[in-house]
Amino acid sequence: MNLRAKQHGSPNAFIRDATNNDKIAPLIGEFVYYRVSKTGFEIRKASQDEVDTFFADLRPTEPQFPPRDLIVTEIEHLDSIEFDDAPA
Numbered sequence: 001m002n003l004r005a006k007q008h009g010s011p012n013a014f015i016r017d018a019t020n021n022d023k024i025a026p027l028i029g030e031f032v033y034y035r036v037s038k039t040g041f042e043i044r045k046a047s048q049d050e051v052d053t054f055f056a057d058l059r060p061t062e063p064q065f066p067p068r069d070l071i072v073t074e075i076e077h078l079d080s081i082e083f084d085d086a087p088a
Contacts, residue, residue, distance in 0.1 A: 011036040015043075 005012035013036040018024055023043055031046040046054075072088035 013041065015041065 002012045015021060015024070027043065027045060031051045033042070033044050033046040033050055035042045067087045069087040072085075076085070
């Protein structure tokens with residue numbers, strides 16, 4: 001996990017005893033802003049603008065279309081379908 005976090009430039013951090021942290025309980029089920037620094041962390045409810053910006057940054061800028069293989073015309077049993085069959 002630490003290597004993946006480093007690869008993505010994300011801090012690898014956890015909140016010790018998070019279930020007993022008074023700052024966290026009100027945030028359950030909410031979008032949160034979570035920032036980690038060398039001296040601690042900041043956690044709070046994210047604003048709608050922060051949520052919208054986060055998801056907009058994830059969205060591809062160009063349309064994407066999965067490859068399609070229209071040769072297969074029969075319904076297959078789920079047991080016989082493999083990952084490589086996804087285009088069909």
